[in-house]
Amino acid sequence: MVTITLMKQNTYEETSLRQKIEDIFQFHFDKGNPIRPGDIILLKPNLLSASSPEKRITTDPAIVKTAAKAVLDRLGKPVIGDSPGLDRFPSVAEKTGMKAVADELGIPIVELTDPIPAPVSSSARFHRIDLARLALEADLIINLPKLKTHAQMLLTLGVKNLFGTVVGQQKASWHYNVGLNRDLFAELHLDIYQALPSSFTILDGIWCMEGHGPGNGTPRFLGLLAASEDAVNLDIAISRILHATPESFPLYRAAERRNLIVSSPCIFFTHDTPESFAFNDFDIPHLDSLHLIPAFLDIFSKRFLVSRPVQNPDLCIRCRKCEEICAAHAVILDSNGKLHFNYNKCIRCFCCQEVCPNNAIEFQKGALLKLMDSFKK
Ligand code: SF4
Numbered sequence: 464m465v466t467i468t469l470m471k472q473n474t475y476e477e478t479s480l481r482q483k484i485e486d487i488f489q490f491h492f493d494k495g496n497p498i499r500p501g502d503i504i505l506l507k508p509n510l511l512s513a514s515s516p517e518k519r520i521t522t523d524p525a526i527v528k529t530a531a532k533a534v535l536d537r538l539g540k541p542v543i544g545d546s547p548g549l550d551r552f553p554s555v556a557e558k559t560g561m562k563a564v565a566d567e568l569g570i571p572i573v574e575l576t577d578p579i580p581a582p583v584s585s586s587a588r589f590h591r592i593d594l595a596r597l598a599l600e601a602d603l604i605i606n607l608p609k610l611k612t613h614a615q616m617l618l619t620l621g622v623k624n625l626f627g628t629v630v631g632q633q634k635a636s637w638h639y640n641v642g643l644n645r646d647l648f649a650e651l652h653l654d655i656y657q658a659l660p661s662s663f664t665i666l667d668g669i670w671c672m673e674g675h676g677p678g679n680g681t682p683r684f685l686g687l688l689a690a691s692e693d694a695v696n697l698d699i700a701i702s703r704i705l706h707a708t709p710e711s712f713p714l715y716r717a718a719e720r721r722n723l724i725v726s727s728p729c730i731f732f733t734h735d736t737p738e739s740f741a742f743n744d745f746d747i748p749h750l751d752s753l754h755l756i757p758a759f760l761d762i763f764s765k766r767f768l769v770s771r772p773v774q775n776p777d778l779c780i781r782c783r784k785c786e787e788i789c790a791a792h793a794v795i796l797d798s799n800g801k802l803h804f805n806y807n808k809c810i811r812c813f814c815c816q817e818v819c820p821n822n823a824i825e826f827q828k829g830a831l832l833k834l835m836d837s838f839k840k
């Protein structure tokens with residue numbers, strides 16, 4: 464039986480939020496697998512970049528703070544940790560409000576470093592994955608994702624948030640190795656999820672991001688908290704609430720291939736039901752159907768069919784962050800401030816769009832997506 468808690472929660476105000484997080488802890492931990500005194504608990508928020516909480520790019524500090532307090536009440540040892548993809552850790556910790564939380568509670572906040580081989584199962588798609596030592600050695604990971612859209616993977620929720628346990632630039636290497644193939648990327652996310660020690664996910668869906676997530680979308684209020692030991696089925700439940708079609712969600716396809724998806728009567732919702740949330744206007748990105756393109760058409764499809772990054776010169780401030788993040792070395796800024804993309808090398812990982820501080824990289828629809836759009840009209 465998979466148990467998923469869904470709760471309406473309209474505010475990050477501490478007293479109100481604390482009550483809800485405490486309910487989650489009492490229901491899922493105190494009755495089941497209690498946190499033991501002295502347990503090392505890694506609190507893993509989404510700390511994508513050095514952004515203020517109001518931008519809704521990162522997990523709200525109030526969620527991290529109330530979860531940390533609940534761990535401290537049970538005499539566990541919380542540690543806030545992540546390996547941000549885009550900015551330096553001290554600046555991320557400061558701007559996202561996480562350092563203030565750590566200082567107030569007197570708990571450590573650390574950058575996830577020291578990659579070691581994870582114990583991937585023999586049935587995993589990838590047989591060598593290095594993850595941060597702390598993530599592998601903690602007694603429990605409390606996974607604290609932000610609900611956001613994702614230009615490459617449709618949505619970033621619980622499972623995707625654990626990709627943050629891959630250390631630093633190794634993330635870019637994975638993007639590069641896995642390339643255009645979203646299904647393979649989703650398989651990697653599942654391998655990481657399954658290789659980590661026990662994790663418990665509490666999803667920050669109070670204020671979210673829709674549209675051009677995960678870094679350049681629009682804040683959207685949903686008033687939702689969700690929690691489960693099973694991040695896969697939690698993510699799928701949330702994708703249904705948001706009216707994302709299963710075939711458009713790479714994680715769904717990967718989970719289905721592994722027989723991980725549970726349905727009624729083996730799934731139990733506590734507090735609220737999925738039907739009590741009606742978000743049929745959530746702005747979800749349209750992804751190219753890359754999984755439908757045969758491998759031998761790879762170069763052709765990259766060039767002509769799928770969406771490709773383009774510069775908006777009016778917004779570009781010439782910071783070169785896109786150039787620095789690009790693992791494929793597919794973008795160069797010239798001395799006139801013009802970006803040159805090599806679309807044969809570009810793996811459409813969307814990292815340049817994520818890292819751009821001024822929303823100056825747009826993805827121009829490829830012929831395939833335009834064709835699909837025309838069928839929808
Ligand atoms: S140009 Fe952008 S989308 Fe293309 S590989 Fe580089 S970072 Fe990824």
Ligand code: SF4
Pocket residue numbers: 774778779780781782783784785786796802818819820821822823824
């Ligand atoms: S990251 Fe954005 S603003 Fe900076 S150079 Fe690239 S396109 Fe321009």
